[in-house]
Amino acid sequence: MRMNQSYWQKTVKMPECPIVNTDLKADIVIIGSGMAGVSLAYQLKDLPYRVIVVEKDMIGYHTSGHTTGKLTVLHGINYDLLNKYYDIHYAYLYYLSNVEALETIKSIIEKEHIECDFCENEAYLYTNDPQYVPLIQDIEQLFHAFHVETLKDPQYLESIGLKHQAVFHPLKYIKALVEKCQESGVDFYEHSQVERVIRNHNNYILDVNHKQIECQYVVHATRYPFIKKGMFFAKIFQTKENIDYRKQNGMKSLLSVDIHKSYRPVKDGGLYIDQESQNWYALDSVPLRGVPYIGEIKPDSKEYIIYGFQKWGMTLSQVAATLIKDLILKRENAYKELYSCQYFSFSFLKEYQRKIMNHYYMGFIKPRFDYLTMNEIHKEEGGIVRYHGKLLAIYKDKQGLCHVFSPYCPHMKCIIQFDKKNKIWICPCHQSTYDVYGRKLDGPSLKSLKKKKI
Numbered sequence: 001m002r003m004n005q006s007y008w009q010k011t012v013k014m015p016e017c018p019i020v021n022t023d024l025k026a027d028i029v030i031i032g033s034g035m036a037g038v039s040l041a042y043q044l045k046d047l048p049y050r051v052i053v054v055e056k057d058m059i060g061y062h063t064s065g066h067t068t069g070k071l072t073v074l075h076g077i078n079y080d081l082l083n084k085y086y087d088i089h090y091a092y093l094y095y096l097s098n099v100e101a102l103e104t105i106k107s108i109i110e111k112e113h114i115e116c117d118f119c120e121n122e123a124y125l126y127t128n129d130p131q132y133v134p135l136i137q138d139i140e141q142l143f144h145a146f147h148v149e150t151l152k153d154p155q156y157l158e159s160i161g162l163k164h165q166a167v168f169h170p171l172k173y174i175k176a177l178v179e180k181c182q183e184s185g186v187d188f189y190e191h192s193q194v195e196r197v198i199r200n201h202n203n204y205i206l207d208v209n210h211k212q213i214e215c216q217y218v219v220h221a222t223r224y225p226f227i228k229k230g231m232f233f234a235k236i237f238q239t240k241e242n243i244d245y246r247k248q249n250g251m252k253s254l255l256s257v258d259i260h261k262s263y264r265p266v267k268d269g270g271l272y273i274d275q276e277s278q279n280w281y282a283l284d285s286v287p288l289r290g291v292p293y294i295g296e297i298k299p300d301s302k303e304y305i306i307y308g309f310q311k312w313g314m315t316l317s318q319v320a321a322t323l324i325k326d327l328i329l330k331r332e333n334a335y336k337e338l339y340s341c342q343y344f345s346f347s348f349l350k351e352y353q354r355k356i357m358n359h360y361y362m363g364f365i366k367p368r369f370d371y372l373t374m375n376e377i378h379k380e381e382g383g384i385v386r387y388h389g390k391l392l393a394i395y396k397d398k399q400g401l402c403h404v405f406s407p408y409c410p411h412m413k414c415i416i417q418f419d420k421k422n423k424i425w426i427c428p429c430h431q432s433t434y435d436v437y438g439r440k441l442d443g444p445s446l447k448s449l450k451k452k453k454i
């Protein structure tokens, strides 16, 4: 069985696509085939451009294939934060962009007759902790200021709900979009990692599998940057959560604002995020300014980025798809300024300052004086060991055989940690992940861990 296989991956067979094994030319290259990359390809498919999508692994294989896939505009406490650190206008624009995106997704499903277990439901935020009651009431007031009707669920101390939200099967949706794109001439390539993007006069050259792709426009739909340009890796962090499929059922989508709990229904049960969840994990990127980065990396550069969905990428991918299409076509878009990549918010940074400091402390400082001895590593576990004065990452397999690696993440040389729950190596600084044998699973790192001998 495949590692970290999600409920979605078990219930659909995704299309298989060729690898890049020759030089290519295109008008637009989209890097990444998650919800963001594929939604954009669908928006561009009927324009007079040659569009190529390049994926380092397989279509929908990363976060979009591991999400809980709620289709809702009730994005946790985001509205409250946007109102607090920006103003109500920002919060309203964010809301409107996601409402439009949800409507667009619904209309695509209808127009293309996509069977993706789409089901309308109500989505709720709730608390049973008196401390959090004012927070929910503030969010409720904001929605009332937007002239939106809200609901309450009497089983919670305080709650806010919205009608006409939805759930779907994200991989069935992505698969259908890919097929529609292919019918219109969009080419998808898998197992083709983009290593480098360089500007060459008015064009871009992408290095992929020792071949080159030349194009006019390039879009990074990779969730988190593998490029260092613009230092976006330092303006965003990644967060990981575990999800369980369980038999219990209920029709509403739920999210607690105090303890770590989320639920959504699926056909024959429900998906849960809580302390016990362990069936599979997913990573998403969180922007330190509180607003996703969707737009040109630099003005007039024809190089675009889509990062920082902070666990709301189902509707935000559609926001990004429409916005990037409008930017390429030089059309007006009401949300261009909101998602523009050209501003930062130092006041918002306060929300995450401690977390980020902790990431760097764990990656650069702690492991240099807090390490294990070889005997302290149990079978099927890993850890950082000091051996003849040098730090090593060691995984002991079922038989007790040691697999030894350099502990330095190839991305920025932070020292990796062993995650016992998911049995992976993870970099505390930028959250690149590696399997127990040191093979890279998820970026920003483009390389596996270096093997070492003892």
Ligand SMILES: Cc1cc2nc3c(=O)[nH]c(=O)nc-3n(C[C@H](O)[C@H](O)[C@H](O)COP(=O)(O)OP(=O)(O)OC[C@H]3O[C@@H](n4cnc5c(N)ncnc54)[C@H](O)[C@@H]3O)c2cc1C
Residues within 6 Å of the ligand: 031, 032, 033, 034, 035, 036, 037, 054, 055, 056, 057, 058, 059, 060, 061, 062, 063, 064, 065, 066, 067, 068, 069, 070, 071, 072, 192, 193, 194, 195, 221, 222, 223, 226, 239, 240, 241, 242, 243, 273, 282, 283, 284, 306, 309, 310, 311, 312, 313, 314, 315, 316, 317, 443
């Ligand atoms: C636990 C959890 C639950 C969530 N639940 C919800 C939810 O209920 N509703 C909601 O709206 N959102 C939810 N999200 C968020 C949502 O799933 C994500 O925001 C969204 O899937 C991200 O899509 P993406 O296309 O940006 O990223 P991905 O799906 O990760 O796709 C990026 C792709 O880029 C590829 N790539 C990266 N680097 C390269 C390279 N160098 N060359 C080629 N390809 C590359 C990767 O292989 C990957 O396939 C959740 C997130 C998490 C973590």
